Amino acid sequence: MARALLDPGDSAARQTDKLLQIVDVLMRRVEQGTDQSGAAYAQFERAAMLEDQVRARTRELETALDLLNESNARLAAANRETEAARRNLTDAIETVQEGFGLFGPDDVLVLCNSRFGLQLRDIRDRLIPGMSFADYVEVVSASGHLRLPDGLSPQDWALQRLRRHRDRSTSFTVELTGDLWLQVSEHRTGDGGTVILQTDVTDIIRAERETHGRLMDDQARIVRATLDHISQGVCIFDAEARLVGWNDRAAELLAVSRTRFRQGASFADLVARMLASQRADAQGLGTLLTWVATPGPRPPLRFDMTRAGDVVLDTFAQEMPDRGFVVSVTDVTAERRAIAALSRANETLEARVADRTRELGAALAQAERASATRSRFVAAASHDLLQPLSAAKLFLASMEDENLNPRALDALAKTCSALESVESILDALLDISRLESGRLSVRQEAVPLGPLLDRLYQEFFPLAQDRGLSLRLRPTEAVVLSDPVWLRRILQNLIANALRYTPAGGVLVGVRSVQGGLRVEVTDTGPGIPAEEHQAIFREFHRLNARASASEGMGLGLAIVERATALLGHDVTLDSRLGHGTRFILHLGAPAPRDTSPPRAPDPRDPRDPRDPRPDLPRGLLGLLVAEDAEMRRALAHLLEGWGVDILDVPDPDEALGLTDEIALAPDFVLVDCRAGTEEAGFTLMRDLAARYGPLPARLLTAARDEPLRLRARRAGAPLLYKPVDPHQLERFIAQLAPRTP
Template identity: 75%
Template sequence: MRRVEQGTDLSGAAYAQFERAAMLEEQVRARTRELEAALDLLNQSNARLAAANRETEAARRNLADAIETVQEGFGLFGPDDVLVMCNSRFGLQLSDIQPALVPGLSFARYVELVSGSGQLSLPEGVSAQDWAVLRLRRHRDRSTNFTVALRGDRWLQVSEHRTGDGGTVILQTDVTDIIRAEREARGRLLDDQARIVRATLDHISQGVCIFDAEARMIGWNERAAELLAVNRTRFRPGLAFDDLAGRLSPGSLRFEGLRAWVAGPTPRQPLRFEVTREGGVVLDAFAQEMPDGGFVISFTDVTAERRAIAGLSRANETLEARVAARTLELGEALAHAERANATRSRFVAAASHDLLQPLSAAKLFLASMEDEDLNPRALDALGKTRSALQSVETILDALLDISRLESGRLSVRPQPVPLGPLLARLAEEFAPVAADRGLSLRLRPTGAVVVSDPTWLRRILQNLIGNAIRYTDRGGVLVGVRHTAAGIRAEVTDTGPGIPEADREAIFREFHRLNARASASEGMGLGLAIVERASALLGHAVTLDSRLGRGSRFVLHLGPPAEAPAAAPPAPPVPRPDLPRDLIGLLVAADSDMRRALTHLLDGWGVNILDVPDPAEALALIEEIGLPPDFVLIDARAGDEEAGLALMQDLSRRHGPLPARLLTATRAEPLRLRALRAGVPLLYKPLDTGLLQRFVASAARRD
């Protein structure tokens, strides 16, 4: 209206927009009434979310009670290295810092506090800063175990392990009594060991000379005199090392180096060298410092070994050419395998992004045609097209499931899952499919509750029931739950042709379809592969019992029963709001097909859409019209999601918080969390038009 009154738009675009809004008023009201059911579903979802939050809080309290019963000190740091929870024994031996060990403490600060504790006994020559650096270095390992000395001759064993989500669990165990007992036992062994050492020295093939901290001989064996060709009478207690070295090899550079090592400061690093005696005898010498400052020198006759090494060196020269040739062949084979794996990864990436983009656009165009006045033939073609797109989406979902399961980065959220409602919904979904094939689909009611991830458990059972219907020609499919001594098991039994013994392992491989009976539109042989891998991820087992000509039974072993979650009270019906006549949405989409499809769909809902290809043009357009939109939709290509989040930050700084959704095919958990923190929840492609309608309705209510 302001544009019309000002009359500054030379192209007449503002007046045309107003006139169009007035003409579409009746259509807006009609579309508004259609959103009432969607709003009811939204309120039900909110109620379920509240119940889930209460369950999460209860689980957290139970976990805190459980770790309090642990006899050791227990601390849990999150993936961001911040202390999440700990029990009262955590840091108990470090009484001067224990009050500071509270949730919210960073791991770096925790190490700083421990290194500065007055209860910590640092090794000689190690400062608190040095100890902290070494402790942080250990933290990089996935698992570590070490012992810390405390004042008062006390000892603390620290075990640190990484959790599946990148967090860290620390256990602290007081091992003072164990170490003291070991020390006493060690003292009793020393006397026995002294006698054993003397006997051992006289029976080993090496020559050994032992010197004290003043470089005077305190022990030797006869083999040392034999190898060094020294008269045995010259070996005596108290013999200075310099006297022995001078008699052995006057002027020898090797012994001069050994003299420098002996005279050097402690602690000395081990020293290895060789001595060649007359007659070509080669001795391998090894000098090592003892804890009391003394040292031991051992001599080994390696003459035969050196001669063998020389012979092997000559033989190796003839083998190098063969090894190089074989290495080249293996390198080519490895490169071929890597190229094949890279090709597969690129295909999956294309399926999750490039293929889902045009699929989303096509589904949106079809959704915009649903309410058009079409003849029966066009309606039939529309239904077949929608079915074909649904088949493509199902195949892509299966490929993406396999990719996520193989990557090992998929996270699950186990919780109590009532099997009755879950199986009932699946039976409702598959009943029309079974009826079309002339089959009966029976479900035995159950009140069983198990612990599992509800999303993936539904996907597993969905694939098992769908497979049973797809491969059964007559008879029917029975779905039921049994309680056994080993726990609860869900069974899907069919009257199909059965599975030969030789194929019972192969059917769980990707792209394997028994006898290739199912068409490509019904699947690509990924259903059972997803079942097997998802079941393993959840800790469930899948077994198969089949008889040729009689049918098959797939059994999903779900473990012991669980307590049923508290039922959420039914949400009261909420009256549907009327969309304002001047509702304006901003659409940012680089893909022209996606932009046209969304604009066409939203126009049909009576929404005025400002569509632009990039964030910069979006900011310029909003500044030009001087009016913020009622909601924002940002279609993000793979890797460009951060640009969309940055756009919403700019718009929020200039116009305050705005309802927004980020449309993406990327299903990575880190992106979902970043988007939630930025106030821009995700809508996954291919788009669910029902979710989109709910969002537009919520934006209208905000006004």
């Protein structure tokens, strides 16, 4: 009844009023009722129950009201904390040195600090919370302080900016007027909002620009110095065929006035000037003009161009990435004449060989002459190449003490490595030539194998480590009768060959005493050698599964081993199983008694151990350098002057004697560069100097490896330094000297 009379939606006060009214009505009916069956009493009971229910309901409503008041209090406290956090966040972002803006997940600006858009003064007041991201981009794109790239409209910039906004994170740099730069970084928040940071990077950009400018200036100076010190003529043109760089050698070789070479001069104008001089090769210049006018990528172009006076210019043109191009010219007149002379000589030689072949009627004689000719040619060519190679090594050695940047040091190291590869090839060619000539003399003596193998182990251990291989050496005290230099060369080639062809595992070197005498075994874990190749691998320029190259070997090592072992009376054999490695065996014969005499002076044929410390050089030395080759003379003088030595450099012995007589001062040492066949002039000069000043420390520089020449030079007090000259050996010689007292 009470549930039907009361509306749960009424307030507690309204429900209480209703219950009181019901109780009052019921009480009046009880007092007025005459029902003798007790109905009035029942109604009274019901009224009392209703009153209890009203009280209980009232208490529940009061409890709910208390809970509601408590919740309202907590909500108010939370609102106060939220507002405090918002104020703290606002204060925090205001302390950030960059411009800060926060957009909500709906891309509406929630808050920003005073530095947000500060550099864009004309729109700064429009960047306020409540604006959409699209409106923000539109306003920024229309700012007069924003410097747009050429050809880009504000609308295009805005579209690019909105595309970047799709990424979760992006960063880019914006250029402003007044040479100002702003870096904009945009990152997504966890709820999908966006944080934008604006950082002023003007100082960084300007510093980088200044550094880049200095770098470009330094590079320009280096390029200019390089161009001015090379024998080639070089012209550099931009994509519009305008001259942007050149050297004086180009004007000299092309027979064009230096005044015509100026910045921005057109290629066509220079060609016209050359044609007008009537000294140029019209056909060659026409070829070059056609190449320059070629659309699309231009392949490198090389041809010979003849200038008036029978001057032959090797002309080379190559395109640069920006469609510019470089033209270099080299005077190869002497080389072409030499080739022509050689061609004529070859024709004469072929005729003579044909005549002699017909006379003898034996093909074997012809093969022997061809072999001898090849050996002489290799020896002569190697000797001629040693001269410029020696000069190059000396120039590079003089740069070791310079304060070079890391890039230059890396380039210097790579250049030295390349020259060492060339030198090793030339040494191998000379070894083959000398071994085939049959005129090579050897010096037999007792050679302890332990120190020799230990030195080779120290030499090859770093190489083995670089290749990820193990190199093991079994110690030995054996002594053998052999030539120490050639024995070392043989073992050096065997170990190098084993390391080169072993992809994994390692190499073991050991000495074994057997019934036939001593033998050195070099065993590797390489792929093995097929039985049909056991003889072929000892041929020149033969490499298994690889071509001959300067970096990986020319295939001469085992050829030298075979010829040298035959010369020394030794023998070399091999055992090999495919997939299980190879063992080279050097048979040395019976052991020799140990030599108890004092240690011998180092053989000049031995290379200097790279582990030797660099000696201290004395100061105040005066050296006399005699070298006919101007490049060699300049290289040696440059190196020695870098060591603090004063050098008197002259081209011939007569001028050397005249200069020393003129200054009336004896040099502290003498270096004489001897070309093939001029050694006698060097010995004569040393005798003349000794007659004037007494014996002088001296060295003869030569590419000849003849044993009689070495012995004669040592007896004359001027031991040999072989070319290409090892700067370390020369340095050791200088370190032993002291300035002469006047």
